[in-house]
Amino acid sequence: MQAPTPAIATRAPSVETLLSTNGRRVLLTENLKRQVREIDRERRDTWVMKDLVAGSAVYLPSGRVLLSDFGTNRVIEVDPLTSQTMWSFGDPGDRQKALRGPRWAGRLANGNTIVLDTGNHRLVEVGPSGQIVWSHGELGRAGCAGHSLFKPHGAFRTAEGTTLIADTGNHRVIEVDPAGTIVWQYGNAINRLGGHQGNGPNQLSEPSGVSRLANGNTLIADTGNGRVLEVDPTKNVVWQYRAASAQGGVPIKDPLAAMRTSEGRTIILGRQGVIEVDPDQNIVWEVHPIAREAVTSPLRTSAPIPAPTTPIQAPVVPQAIAQPVAPAPAPAPVPEVVHVGSPLPPNLPDTVMVADRGHGRVLEIDRKMQVTWQFSGQVGMAGNRLLGPHYVTRLSNGGTLIADTGNHRVVEVRDQSIVWQFGKPGEPGSGPRHLSQPRGAERTEHGTMLISDFGNRRVLEVSIGGDVRWQKDGLKGPCYASRLPSGTTLIVDWADHVVWEVDPAGRTVWSYGQSGYSGQGDNQLFHPEHATRLESGNTLICDTQNHRVVEVTLAREVVWQYGGDPALLGRKGRFGIQLNTPVVAWRLPSENTLVTHAGKNHVVELDPDRNIVWHFTLG
Numbered sequence: 001m002q003a004p005t006p007a008i009a010t011r012a013p014s015v016e017t018l019l020s021t022n023g024r025r026v027l028l029t030e031n032l033k034r035q036v037r038e039i040d041r042e043r044r045d046t047w048v049m050k051d052l053v054a055g056s057a058v059y060l061p062s063g064r065v066l067l068s069d070f071g072t073n074r075v076i077e078v079d080p081l082t083s084q085t086m087w088s089f090g091d092p093g094d095r096q097k098a099l100r101g102p103r104w105a106g107r108l109a110n111g112n113t114i115v116l117d118t119g120n121h122r123l124v125e126v127g128p129s130g131q132i133v134w135s136h137g138e139l140g141r142a143g144c145a146g147h148s149l150f151k152p153h154g155a156f157r158t159a160e161g162t163t164l165i166a167d168t169g170n171h172r173v174i175e176v177d178p179a180g181t182i183v184w185q186y187g188n189a190i191n192r193l194g195g196h197q198g199n200g201p202n203q204l205s206e207p208s209g210v211s212r213l214a215n216g217n218t219l220i221a222d223t224g225n226g227r228v229l230e231v232d233p234t235k236n237v238v239w240q241y242r243a244a245s246a247q248g249g250v251p252i253k254d255p256l257a258a259m260r261t262s263e264g265r266t267i268i269l270g271r272q273g274v275i276e277v278d279p280d281q282n283i284v285w286e287v288h289p290i291a292r293e294a295v296t297s298p299l300r301t302s303a304p305i306p307a308p309t310t311p312i313q314a315p316v317v318p319q320a321i322a323q324p325v326a327p328a329p330a331p332a333p334v335p336e337v338v339h340v341g342s343p344l345p346p347n348l349p350d351t352v353m354v355a356d357r358g359h360g361r362v363l364e365i366d367r368k369m370q371v372t373w374q375f376s377g378q379v380g381m382a383g384n385r386l387l388g389p390h391y392v393t394r395l396s397n398g399g400t401l402i403a404d405t406g407n408h409r410v411v412e413v414r415d416q417s418i419v420w421q422f423g424k425p426g427e428p429g430s431g432p433r434h435l436s437q438p439r440g441a442e443r444t445e446h447g448t449m450l451i452s453d454f455g456n457r458r459v460l461e462v463s464i465g466g467d468v469r470w471q472k473d474g475l476k477g478p479c480y481a482s483r484l485p486s487g488t489t490l491i492v493d494w495a496d497h498v499v500w501e502v503d504p505a506g507r508t509v510w511s512y513g514q515s516g517y518s519g520q521g522d523n524q525l526f527h528p529e530h531a532t533r534l535e536s537g538n539t540l541i542c543d544t545q546n547h548r549v550v551e552v553t554l555a556r557e558v559v560w561q562y563g564g565d566p567a568l569l570g571r572k573g574r575f576g577i578q579l580n581t582p583v584v585a586w587r588l589p590s591e592n593t594l595v596t597h598a599g600k601n602h603v604v605e606l607d608p609d610r611n612i613v614w615h616f617t618l619g
Helices: none
Strands: 025-030 035-040 045-050 054-059 065-069 074-079 084-089 104-107 113-117 122-126 132-136 154-157 163-167 172-176 182-186 209-212 218-222 227-231 237-242 257-260 266-270 273-277 283-287 351-356 361-366 371-375 391-394 400-404 409-414 417-422 438-443 449-453 458-462 468-472 478-483 489-493 498-502 508-512 530-533 539-543 548-552 558-563 582-587 593-597 602-606 612-617
Touching (some): 025 054, 065 104, 065 113, 104 154, 113 154, 163 209, 218 266, 391 438, 458 478, 478 530, 489 530, 539 582, 548 582
Parallel strands (some): 438 478
Antiparallel strands (some): 065 074, 122 132, 172 182, 218 227, 227 237, 257 266, 391 400, 409 417, 530 539, 539 548, 548 558, 582 593, 602 612
């Protein structure tokens, strides 16, 4: 492959990527509404493109718009006058050209396009005819050594022909030459895969954007730490932005990209707004499309947007909660209703079912902390031993439903016999009666099975006879699904950091979490594994990698939480037990909450004040 081109655009687009040529219009990605919208400086709509989930949207010198659509796994160039697609890249039938969750795309001076193929852990440079002329990262393989990347989110081509990459999952920014050799790096100095994040010297946390300034310094959007850093070539921080230090407006708390203007101001983009700050962090211009009613000060226009000088191609990042792939109209909140909760498994509250993933077994434990039943498939079941079961539930007929994840199947067991099975043991696949790493299974009131087919990124509803009755595709990594009394389906998408509620047509009617972006702030999750709808209409969520359980309203307000913060632990009796990867949570009739956290094979029962009233540790 040929070497990458040395310049990123025919003109310096540090502001044009965000603003139109005359500086009067702004591109905003609104994934809650599945659209990209253009507004003028007075916030009036001038153009909209619907039915896409955009990772980035940037203006091109031609006036067209370049979009990375991670909903359909394509990059498209659109003419705003006609909304017609003039160019696209992403071919699911060609392994080399198939994209997976592209988060950013930018146009180079020679007409080539750089694409961050985030889900495939690589960056590709694509020619006008769709040929890949340069790449960095190993296709489909995460890593932190050699040419490897882990979920990269941003890139920048320097005038010298090197490429800066925000290697988000590895918590670092690297600069590589045309041969792919790292010539400069900031963050994760020990190059540990997915590790060594922090906020100290030479440390980052999930950086999403990067650019090289005219003075030779590097501007980094350090998203996980909620800051923007300017770092000199010797890795000294010479300037930084933090929301707590910003003055004169509504700050951005989750910077995903940043760019420097010729007058020394910095434009910062977050999920819910865009601001411009001066060197003293005074906000001199701002747009907050999602919560603009909450902005008390008018949009400032007295300070003109200066002409850009710094070469950068940065995206306008997602401004709201992203929706899944299936075509759908703009989702609306589910109306407030009562008695919408899902029924508890019949064994609760007297006994607890636990999937012991590490030892390949499932157990039932009573309140005296005695194991009353267990199944592993080892006794009288040659060739049917469980392998890494992720979920188990007791059925009303007395059977036990198990997601036998490592064997790529779901089984129903009675006593010590498998009486029903879906999936081919040891044969992952997406064809008829095949599964790939199923992580969850529930029986509906109609006797069908809802299966979270994690490896195939779908949820299936299958009959006892094995016929597929309903299917939801286009997910990132579903871990659990349940059918609600209203007929909607609650889906926990572990890989997308979102809990979705979809109607029978697959359209989203409610969600919690921001698609593709992990966090522990408002409306954020980090690899959730389980969720249930309560009688109140609230939703109880195991926010697994944030090590907490949260109860959220339909308005997405957290009204109860245990874990994730020392202040949110009980204070009576046996207190202070922090959760370690909670995987299942149920609200009991007593209003207590029962939580299983897999990190310690531990079950705790919490009262409404978060005090532990019962617990069990599996030996």
